[in-house]
Amino acid sequence: MIDLKDVVYCRLGTRDLDGAEWFAVNILGLEVAERQRGAVHFKSDDRYHTLCYFEGDPDDQVTAFEVAGASELQAAAATLEDLGHRVHAGTPEECTSRHVRDFIRFSDPTGNAIELVVRPEHSGRRYHGTRDAGITGFSHVGLYTTDPARDEKFWTTVCNARVSDRIGEAPLMRLGAIHHSIALFPSNRSGIQHINHQVAATDDIQRSLNMLREQQVNITFGPGRHPTSSAQFLYFSGPDGLTYEYSTGVCEIHDEPLWRDRQFPFEPTGFCQWGSKPNIPAFQD
Numbered sequence: 659m660i661d662l663k664d665v666v667y668c669r670l671g672t673r674d675l676d677g678a679e680w681f682a683v684n685i686l687g688l689e690v691a692e693r694q695r696g697a698v699h700f701k702s703d704d705r706y707h708t709l710c711y712f713e714g715d716p717d718d719q720v721t722a723f724e725v726a727g728a729s730e731l732q733a734a735a736a737t738l739e740d741l742g743h744r745v746h747a748g749t750p751e752e753c754t755s756r757h758v759r760d761f762i763r764f765s766d767p768t769g770n771a772i773e774l775v776v777r778p779e780h781s782g783r784r785y786h787g788t789r790d791a792g793i794t795g796f797s798h799v800g801l802y803t804t805d806p807a808r809d810e811k812f813w814t815t816v817c818n819a820r821v822s823d824r825i826g827e828a829p830l831m832r833l834g835a836i837h838h839s840i841a842l843f844p845s846n847r848s849g850i851q852h853i854n855h856q857v858a859a860t861d862d863i864q865r866s867l868n869m870l871r872e873q874q875v876n877i878t879f880g881p882g883r884h885p886t887s888s889a890q891f892l893y894f895s896g897p898d899g900l901t902y903e904y905s906t907g908v909c910e911i912h913d914e915p916l917w918r919d920r921q922f923p924f925e926p927t928g929f930c931q932w933g934s935k936p937n938i939p940a941f942q943d
């Protein structure tokens with residue numbers, strides 16, 4: 659079993675790195691951690707970085723998870739190779755640029771690029787965005803799946819994810835107490851469906867709503883409240899059409915052996931208790 663501790667960062671290719679940096683700082687509210695040749699790393703919490711935009715193909719997207727240490731990473735590589743996944747071992751240069759001790763990369767059964775990392779760096783400096791978005795940190799990622807049952811099995815049996823709830827066939831899966839760190843949304847493609855940052859309060863959702871409207875950012879869903887995690891949310895479009903979500907109040911699951919995953923309908927009411935309707939293809943029939 660590959661024991662994933664947490665989701666740690668996303669890496670997104672873009673043909674317009676300056677435009678992506680402008681959006682990440684001025685709209686999303688992240689802080690530049692470091693500029694490297696052809697890549698910009700962003701902070702959203704105490705970690706060195708939780709997002710990287712790099713010059714490249716927008717279809718080139720990676721989601722990274724932390725594992726406990728070197729031996730766990732080695733065991734994970736062996737497990738994945740036994741299952742027929744091709745495994746790339748991070749080079750020293752790749753480790754340096756990510757500020758991690760070691761990592762491997764492979765693809766999940768849908769073809770989503772995944773990195774497993776050892777000892778991702780904390781910066782020792784707290785995050786402060788120049789725009790006051792109220793961000794408290796990077797929290798979860800939605801991935802596309804071409805076969806939700808197959809991929810749920812991968813994440814919950816090859817890895818340690820546990821299903822907290824399902825909306826239709828889409829599982830919301832936790833790695834620790836937080837309601838979900840990964841969600842899988844049925845599609846005919848692979849890639850990152852959305853990236854979530856937590857914000858401190860309802861005020862931050864409402865303040866961003868007005869700011870995003872004024873900046874003519876495409877708001878795609880919300881404000882609303884998820885019946886699943888009970889979080890209040892707002893979704894909008896970022897560079898290369900990627901969906902970003904702010905949410906606040908995501909619940910935690912502590913009564914571990916007693917919790918049973920709940921089934922919600924794949925309808926607007928399964929996604930929002932306040933009657934907001936998604937304009938997001940992955941959330942619509």
Ligand SMILES: O=C(O)c1cccc(O)c1O
Pocket residue numbers: 800825830841852854884885886887888889903905908929
């Ligand atoms: O927070 C949730 O419960 C949730 C539900 C559906 C889709 C999402 O992106 C979510 O974050």
Ligand SMILES: [Fe+2]
Pocket residue numbers: 798800852854903
């Ligand atoms: Fe989400």
